[in-house]
């Protein structure tokens with residue numbers, strides 16, 4: 001048992017030479033977030049549109065896409081509909 005981390009010891013590292021590498025953690029993407037419709041309008045907990053509020057990319061939940069493509073497409077859609085809403 002590794003007493004420091006309260007984990008069972010799976011592999012003992014006992015024989016030199018020993019090597020180490022620094023590693024850091026980054027949040028690559030998120031699959032949770034605000035619920036949006038096909039116009040990137042944010043929906044409330046009842047599924048109703050919140051007027052004038054748009055979201056996309058990592059701020060939005062659902063879907064199976066991630067990354068810059070998702071963020072760019074959502075931004076394009078949100079910007080298009082927000083501009084239409086403003087000029088209507």
Ligand SMILES: Cc1cc2nc3c(=O)[nH]c(=O)nc-3n(C[C@H](O)[C@H](O)[C@H](O)COP(=O)(O)OP(=O)(O)OC[C@H]3O[C@@H](n4cnc5c(N)ncnc54)[C@H](O)[C@@H]3O)c2cc1C
Nearest residue numbers: 026027028029030056057058059066067068069070071072
């Ligand atoms: C290490 C790493 C590697 C990646 N590699 C790839 C890759 O190869 N290909 C790919 O497609 N995707 C990659 N991604 C994912 C991609 O970077 C993200 O999915 C994308 O940038 C999300 O865009 P976004 O606009 O939704 O969010 P973000 O890029 O996070 O933009 C959000 C912006 O909002 C700003 N902000 C936050 N809070 C506030 C506030 N209160 N007021 C005003 N501004 C605020 C932030 O400063 C930020 O500029 C990678 C991500 C990481 C971390």
